[in-house]
Amino acid sequence: MSDRQLRLMMEPRSALWRPYTQMKLAAPPPQVRATDGVRLELEDGTRLIDGISSWWTACHGYNHLHIREAVADQLGRMPHVMFGGLSHEPAERLARRLAKLLPGDLDHVFFTDSGSVAVEVAMKMAMQYWLNRGTKGRHRFVAFRDGYHGDTMGAMSVTDPDGGMHARFSGYLPAQFVADLPTDLDRIASLESLLARHRDEIAGVIVEPLVQGAGGMKFHDGDTLRRIANAAARHGHLLIADEIMTGFGRTGRMFACEEADIVPDIICLSKALTGGTIALAATVARTHVFDAFWSDDPGAALMHGPTFMANPLACAAANASIDLFEREPRLAQVRTIEAALAQSLEPARALPGVVDVRVQGAIGVIQLTQLKDAGWLRRRFIELGVWSRPFGDILYLAPPFVITPDDLQILTDAMVTIAREWSDRFGG
Template sequence: MKIVATEGCHLIGKNGERWIDGMASWWSACHGYNHPHVREAVTAQLQRMPHVMFGGITHDPAERLASRLAEVAPDDLNHVFFSDSGSVAVEVAMKMAIGHWRRHDRPGRTRFLAFENAYHGDTTGAMSLCDPQRSMHARYSGAITQQFHVPLPRDETTETNLDRVLAEHSDSIAGVFVEPLVQGAGGMRFHDVNTLTRIRDACRRHDLLLIADEIATGFQRTGKMFAVDHTADLPSPVVPDILCLGKALTAGTMSMAVTIARSHVFDSFYSDDPGAALMHGPTFMANPL
């Protein structure tokens, strides 16, 4: 199906056909297509400065966006790292977690736990987090790093199983990845806030980082700014150590993503020693458009 234009919630074909895009371009066009406010802002920035590298220099659009993200993200999730796609945001989170534990003399923590039916992206590291049997990447099983995958802890039995795996492999696991409330590409599978709290509690018991992949659920897709915000009224809200965002971040206009870290993770890289820095610099990170 060839598309020649977009408008509002519609895809427009070469003969004028109009289709409603219920998927919003894989959940990214959160305000519809060609929204005048978004279009005018992009046009104005294009005329001013379409791109400049984000290494050793900065610019107002990136600073404004980082500041606004820090304002709306839970608790002290206020250290923003820009990248150019959701998959890369996940890769950055993996590097953050591994680097964090190396800073704390736990160099063996290089692997991750994710959940059955998980989907976290299409680059090699992100692929390893996807369900190795049920995802679109199953054909690459054995060719990429083998991570740990267990059922979501929806009840006491599955929670016990999660605890067992974490206890057995806590010396090698750096963090736990979860798509809060909704596993999107894995089949639109839903779970409740109690499942999230069980995951968070397990991470606390085993001193592991909790990494929330909200690339699909972020920016009001579940009715709140972020899916983890549905736990805000609980006695102990779930606040991930690292938060990955993308898709609707740019209202579907272009590829951009962020990985946001809490202060204790950020502090693992904050040093006068250049070797302690998080070495990751995509060419188009923090694109001002």
């Protein structure tokens, strides 16, 4: 037996390379053996309330019977078939339903298999839109400080280059324009100037509507989003809305763009699209964008096609998830969660180590002066029966929409308790 085989037998977890983890320093993470409703069950029998819905995906909770039955039925008939040159009813039906759900004429659905790839396709779509119209040189994007759009190369380039985690790649990534959100007169003027000055270079403007997620759970209002949309339209730029996190009810509307009554030229969806069941994403374009690709020239086609795009199992899960939004009071549940979060997290505002407490839809945030000892914070959540994953300088909750008031109270009590203990340990 080789040394490598012996090492793998003695340390079976070493074969896994984990996300966002320095493998040399990290302790083994908790092992999950089952999920049910809003709970994770660990190998040792510990049950944790999932406060962040598996990265904001499990909006209906885990193992929802309707989604399970839809996936099981599809599995028995056709788990997968290539989408190049073929089609199938689950994808056709899902595309029609998304087009009906989305505002305006966002009617043309291109399926992918992850949020980052949905962003890549949106960027590629925007650049080729101009090329197909005979305009060269428009290949750069305007993104916003504190924004985050994914970990693939194009998505990294439109993520905040200073506050994000991709600074090491700065010499390799395409150079984009990074602006401040237009929240005051000076920033509005600065954005307008940027869009006018570089009009012939800009392919599109990309924004996370209302909530900048992994960039720090930072919120802005509908007026700010409307300013961005109006400025993009005024200067002739395509607007890309990255609703990978915010889509499907998380901010209180089915889609965050509805808060500002805007229709982006392209929208990116993923995460809660399948109710947290199977990976699926979609990049959806308005008619005028699609029409730029409608041509007698084969070279004008969108040359992109992930192998597992429009996977039938994932489409079945997504159709079942949309059923639940139609049948059950999800948005009303979000409003109830929002009110409970606002009330229950407010006591943390007075703590010396707390910078801010904020709530948007089913997202609650306690921002600390700084994040020290993330390992202690995560262990402390587990001790209190909660799964959360603090990052940057924030503690946050984004629970499943079906959570009961009692379980939500456990989550918020844990947040406030840990914020208080953190303040006692590290001061203000």
